[in-house]
Amino acid sequence: GAVVSQHPSRVICKSGTSVKIECRSLDFQATTMFWYRQFPKQSLMLMATSNEGSKATYEQGVEKDKFLINHASLTLSTLTVTSAHPEDSSFYICSAREDAGGQGYQPQHFGDGTRLSIL
């Protein structure tokens, strides 16, 4: 089945540090990837849609200068949390949508998530 690899799985760092999270589709091409944020016992909140070769589309309320997204290839998107602060601590999950799902509905496949803790 389709596999999405997300790295790192956990990051603990000091306030003010910038953190880069990678999301790779291992066995399929993904023109579109998504970045979500999830607080404990809450649902996934879409932060932005990452489009290969073009600028990301950010959801309302998400600072694009704070959360930098780069989607340089059909298999890799990165999210950089710049100058992270304790309030940025959260579970970040990426997903990749198959470009040509045989099922016809282009399922999204999720990475294992990155737990970010800012001290």
Next chain:
Amino acid sequence: GQNIDQPTEMTATEGAIVQINCTYQTSGFNGLFWYQQHAGEAPTFLSYNVLDGLEEKGRFSSFLSRSKGYSYLLLKELQMKDSASYLCAVRVDTGGGNKLTFGTGTQLKVEL
């Protein structure tokens, strides 16, 4: 905007059947997904409905009624490992592409 409602928690017995409901109000509806998420892990895809009716997949079935804005996930022959959060997600066509909006999830606890 989108509004998706699910019960927060449910408890069921091993071997039993449980139905998790999801109601939604949305524009640009383009399909409904169910995902399973264990604590601290990523969601895994369970089912997809875009037309009215029942989709069966082993122990899991999902139903959709677009006119009522309603779906349910049915889990049969419950096992302890089915204890997890079940997320209802609606796909909407924004005009610039599709995106998923997730409900808050239903935490299912399977007991002996």
